[in-house]
Amino acid sequence: MSQNGKPSGLFKNLSAKIAAIPMVLTALVVFVGCTVWTIVFSFTNSRLLPRADWVGLAQYERLWGTRRWLISIENLLIYGSLMLILSLVLGFLLAALIDQKIRFEDGFRTIFLYPYALSFIVTGLVWQWVLNPEFGIQNVVRSLGFGNFTFDPLYNPNLVLYGVLVAGLWHGSGLVMCLMLAGLRGIDEDVWKATKVDGIPTWKTYIFVVIPMMRPVFVTTLVLVTSGIIKLYDLIIAQTGGGPGLASEVPAKFVFDAMFVSQNLAQGFAASTMMLVAVTFIIIPWAYLEFGGKKNG
Amino acid sequence: MADTVIRTQHASHAHAAGPRPRPIFSRRNIIIYGVLIVLALYYLLPIYVMVVTSLKGMPEIRVGNIFAPPVEITFAPWVKAWSSVCTGLNCDGLSRGFLNSLKITVPSVFFSIAVASVNGYALSMWRFKGANVLFTILIIGAFIPYQVMIYPIVVLLREIGLYGELSGLVLVHTVFGMPILTLLFRNYFSSVPEELFKAARVDGAGFRTIYFKIMLPMALPIFVVAVILQTTAIWNDFLFGAIYTRPENYPMTVQLNNIVNSVTGVKEYNVNMAATLLSGIVPLSIYLISGKLFVRGIAAGAVKG
């Protein structure tokens, strides 16, 4: 065809470009388009249907004056920070224990990770049952003779988040273990030999040598767990439904309810935009850390 | 196995060298295994409780202890959960949700992997102009909270007439599965030696021939990983299922939640637990059968290229 002339840039790799059309549509229409759409309509007073009736920042002012939204944010912060710390600690502990050349390694690993294969709905429902005061742990302990024993986290507004936390940890710490284990196994055997020769105790080796070496794994895990926390929705729906009262409301549920239950679309858009802002604050430093240094990241 | 061999060698060596061999019940081992076993109980407790509860009759549940094994084993809760428990107006049990989930998961897994594998191949091998920008948007997209995008997608689906349909949900899963799967395939194809691609081009193979004849057969393991990853994710999805389908098309997770958390009627905990187990069986079996590949799948999201 073009034996002598340089082919035009448009037709270069034409098949590859055609094959990429679904990806282009996804990236541009869904990820960029829909996000922008939501942000734009968060400046309107859309209720049942989206309307281009501009109200400026009124939705945001209203949002930050809404008690339920504030409680949602507070809940997410409490749950999020605890979940982050505890899942990292528990995950690392599990990984370090499994890394001790133990017997039945595969068996233990299977046990710690299987909850991750189950849905949040299943997780929420089973823990709702285990923590049920009428039949669950409270009842069992009472029947052992402690008549006044009270353990009803899902019915106590002050404790409900911890009840969710127990389920969240059960579900997600196996994943952290897996990532940590991969990190531990990725450390050069010679590092351990060197610290043995130098006579450094094992716990010191972990804290001063191994953990600093695993920084990339920790960063990745942190981002993964955090983005999971922000999306927290199914678990709450299944385990507590946001209750008792508003005690376990979370932003994702606020958005869903505003959009699909209380017919207050623009509030939902404003709230989801706030979630996007929060994620941006997590992603940017991470992307900077991960890809900032190297050009070919 | 290999572990044992190394251990024995180590032990005999220790004898020869002098220091006393480490006994099996050393303090260190007791602590390690003790902690592991206690933690294992935390992870195993719920599934144990689910199983025993689902096998008890309601009277036994009311008087007994949730941790006690069933006195009288009954499969009635399982039968009821599967075939006759009611959600709203439908009283054909979870079997409906199971079928819906099947109808959603199978095509979603197929399409999302088909699209993503071609994406990954095109991105890593053909590097057309703008490919990197596109890929960056796609990966950033993976971090955008779904809540930001769910409503405009409702509008889009309504426009093309797929809102509430199973096919609409399949489309949504294909779109949202794309970032992670594209990353997975791109990283895999990037590890394929470039010379192989060059050799195929010298041999006159084009975009499609190289994909179907060379890359696809080579990438079978990564396809298995992708299938595991996607099947589990889509089967377990709740949010999209609840938003983009009508009640008669609800996937199993949504139906399960509606059954268990319904405010009307007497709570039948044994049926609830049987239903919960039923909807967990598919991903759980995939996990137990696939083992290491499952781990590889979930790690794929984390290990960046």
Next chain:
Amino acid sequence: MQSSVSIQNLKLDYGTVSVLRDLNLEIGQGEFLVLLGSSGCGKSTLLNCIAGLLEPSDGSIYINGQNVTWAEPSRRGIGMVFQSYALYPQMTVEGNLSFGLKNIRMPKEEIRRRVARAADVLQIEPLLKRKPAALSGGQRQRVAIGRALVRDVDVFLFDEPLSNLDAKLRADLRVEIKRLHQKLRNTMIYVTHDQVEAMTLADRIAIMKGGVVMQLGSPNEIYNRPANKYVADFIGSPSMNFFETTLSRGAEPKVVLAGRDVPLATYGFVRKDFAGAVWFGIRPEHILTGEAAASAPVRFEVCAELVEPMGSEILVWSTLADTSIRFRLDGQEKVATGDMLRIGFDPARASIFDKAEELRV
């Protein structure tokens, strides 16, 4: 002679980095050309441009008189052999050989005939039904060559084909490639960083550095009359000894080494009237010792500072005119560190380069 491959003013830039700069090269019909250079010199880039796997920024490439600068790799009449063999792992050897032919929808009968012929030439018939994973490195590379062979092309391109093999196998396959060339008489362009491969295989060698051809010539020319100091230093192992000195032209051209005049009447000058600061180079293997040194035109006495016995020969490190030098002794000689040795050389075998541009004088 009509040229088989002709490269005219070829340029390739990656952003601001130019990998190939205004490169011209004519390769004759049936010629074996080796592109030699250290990594990053642009030799593989050039080969990829000829193959059509990289697009040049400017310039043109002709194969058999056709301008193929923008043609698809498969339409250029080339076959290529890669360093990592690049065999399709899930296909049998037969599948690998026939893949390219199937892509152009060649009749089955013809494919079978060609595969059989290639298998016969390369002696891989017993391997046809095996997968690449079941082959040894040498066998794999033979299949890779076969893949180029079946396509019945005019030009063979080799991209460091032997670098992944161990030393013994490398030597064997080198001979086989040479034999193949003698039998087929195709044009072959061969990229390598191994000077032994280059010297043994090539009709002509192009030594490249920084995207430029430093010298193009027969192995003999390259070895005996390097055009510049880079080539002189690059070819030969251990590499040439260089002395900084001054070339003066009195009654007779000469340089001074360690206070002694080295007459250059027998030296083949390229630039008859050059005088000034020069690098005076002499190869270790051209430094004579013992009896031969006694009758050499120029003689010195040096101390053996370091002795490296290598079996067949002994490499001696020493100092002459404040410069560290190396030279060879026969493996049977007895020499210890600190011994004084008599050495000499014939100035006709030296290479002299001006200091400013490092070009041959």
